[in-house]
Amino acid sequence: MRCRWAGAQADDAEVARAVVDRIVAHVLAGNPRDAAPAVHEVLGEALFHERSRLEHASGQRADADREFWAGVARALRHAGAERSAKLLREVVARYAGEIRGHFDARVYAVATRALPVSLSALLNGLSPAHLVAHAGDLPNLEENVVLEGEIDTLRALARVGTIILAPTHSSNLDSLLLGFAIYRMGLPPFSYGAGLNLFTNPMTSFFMHHLGAYTVDRSKTDPLYRATLKEFATVLLEHGRHNLFFPGGTRSRSGEVETHLKKGLLGTGVVAFKNNLRAGAERPRVFVVPATATYPLVLEARSLVADFLEKTGRGLYLPAVDEFNLLHRWIDFLRGLLRLRLRIRLVIGKPLDPFGNDVDAEGVSRDGRGRPVDPARYLLVDGAIGDDPERDAEYTCGLVPAVLRAYRADTVALPTAILAFAVFERLRRSAPRLDLYRLLRSPSDELTLPVAEVASDVERLLGDLRALARDGRIRVSDEAADAATVVRRGLETFGTYHPVPVIERSADNLRVGDANLVFFYRNRLEGYGLDGSRPALPPDHSAHRV
């Protein structure tokens, strides 16, 4: 058994090679169930998808891609079996190379060991001095991030198996937050499938290149690319590298916590586990650990909700420039955090096995009645580990609700969300005939409410939230001691970062400054069955899709 970290350098090229070998072998063998799809068909499909994508793409990278695919098209026309197999290998190797990107195991090992503790130090490290001069004081992550939940269990499991950390995704800041949290928990670095935009953003590219990140290009729809990406994550897991990916796939546009997950990357857990068992690996287990981040304010909230309203409102709204790319927004955001001592909450959820069972600190899977379960036996067919991709995909479908339930339970009800929920629901009740879009576009003098009424709504809401918290279905912030505190703290926070105060007080009234953002922050409490929201799943509802 190779040493997991010292061998990382040598591993790296090996990982990419193994990915290419497996994908090529798989295509050449065809799918034993269907008639084998010829290599030509696979490449033809790749050509089709890539050409469609490149119609709308520009830049150096796109030009290079166009040239590459033109070459593939020419060569494919006259290619016999041998030549087309070689072409296939070239295409997959190109994909694997892109995914691997700047992933350099040596830098990876050094950079993560020396990961700076404070965000200001991080910014120092990546940007010219003038940036920091403008930035002034920036927060110390130690003070602004609260890490809680199953941290000890996660640490213990990272020693006996390989971890898939599966966080909620509400902001691009999540990547930094999790990088920090992994460091702070004393865990070895995680491989991380990051969206292409994180590599092009000046504020994050540094981390992405140095934190074991590999590239996920969501604009690529070619199934061969997707397969290569999945295989890449699988092989990394098999090499004992802990992985981090956002199973929601993309930042929540509405502000609501994830309601659906992508099963592709999440499904690598069961496949890696199976391959490990077959290979007789020393530590074959793979654990899926949900993590839930709650922000009092979201850096790119305005861009996200604008995009949400545009999508669901069919063009009534125009998307804004993504604030994530604007440096001064970052600085404003970080200053706001610091000034108000706002705390980002990151809750590590109960670890799961790839089949959706809870896992205890000893790494033992437990069924719904707490009985120990041997997970390897889920893969047995007539006493031996059996291949059955449909079965494995179905196991992943069963894992999804368990992860979603952890997200809900580990969300922290913060004053901003509670206040926004109370205000939004009161506005909605006062104008029952308006649809969402008309409501959000009402003139601001119509979006004014007596503060006493809102406070009494907050009071009731707090009662409901505490009842949910007692059942372990949500967490309530210690800042939400009573209605008056929630209103005060909520207003304070809403007045600090966004260009206009989201909600502000004038005399005995609350006035909505940005209705879209009220909607956005309100949505964090959607789906709990609170007055005005969708009903919740029953707390002990079966974890599995049936």
Place this chain on the structure above:
Amino acid sequence: MGERDSCTDRPVAVLGAGNWGTTLAHLAASNGRPVLLWTRDPRQREEINSARSNSRGVPGLVLARGVRAVTDLGEALARPVLVIVAIPSQAFREVCRAAGELLAPEHLVVHATKGLERSTHRRMTEVLLEETCVRQIGVLSGPNIAAEIAAGKPAGTVVTSHFPRVVRECRRALSSPRLMVFAGDDIAGVELAGAFKNVVAIAAGIAAEMQVGENAKALLLTRGLAEMARLGTALGARPLTFAGLAGVGDLAVTCASAQSRNNRVGRALARGEALPDILRQLGMVAEGVDAAASAHELALAHSVDVPLMDQVFRVLYEGRSPSASLDELMRLWAGHDVGASAGRSRASLLG
């Protein structure tokens, strides 16, 4: 894959020696499979093993030689990979909890129970997942009068699972020139259809006894099906499932057959008999009685309009007379037949 799965002589376990469980055991044994049929009752075990009959379960049936009855759950589950659970819905959890101590992740478990757990409204697969570590599960349903199948009359049934191997193994155990085993994958739909059709069957029994005529019976069946689909869809089923064997197929047979227990409950109610007496005389579980209560509560919770099932609930639990219920129904039913507004008849009437 597949090819290597289970040799054909691997035993099958059937939990529950009621009339359906006994019939399923007989079918698998007729296909040459050794079958371990679990029952709580030692006398029943003795009768099955020595006389090859189960007079309480399926009177008159001579059981295939491969069926062996056991009262020890551990013995029943020791060797089989495929386990069929045919236990009444209100005892289902208890049996699953006990079996949960013995079942392993590689087991394939299919249940053949048509009902919901009364206290939680859970479907049987949900109970299975809560009480055991098993994931590879499915449900068997369809228009299957046990006595007819036991007598070798032709029939079709549907095995519903997200796991192809579960469907394959079930087919292998049960299908024959007399029994077509179809595949499906809408588990929630099949389970909900199976539970709700028993409520409609009670109404059909009432109508038959009241001699309201064939038109009225067709009216009742059709509107009943619409209610099943509406409530089922609100609970996560796919509407088309209700047009399949487990939906309209099962509903048709239950409403038409005088042998159906739920139908018999309806007839007795229409004769003015009291529910406790009816159930005592029946001597078997009539799933529709509990399902009517679940359907009533679920429809309220999800704001779904189910006038027919509501009237069955009132007759069963609130002592309303069947004829008053029929009058009430005729007054309520006047919305759209099918289409976009079909589910909102009452709302549109009330404005």
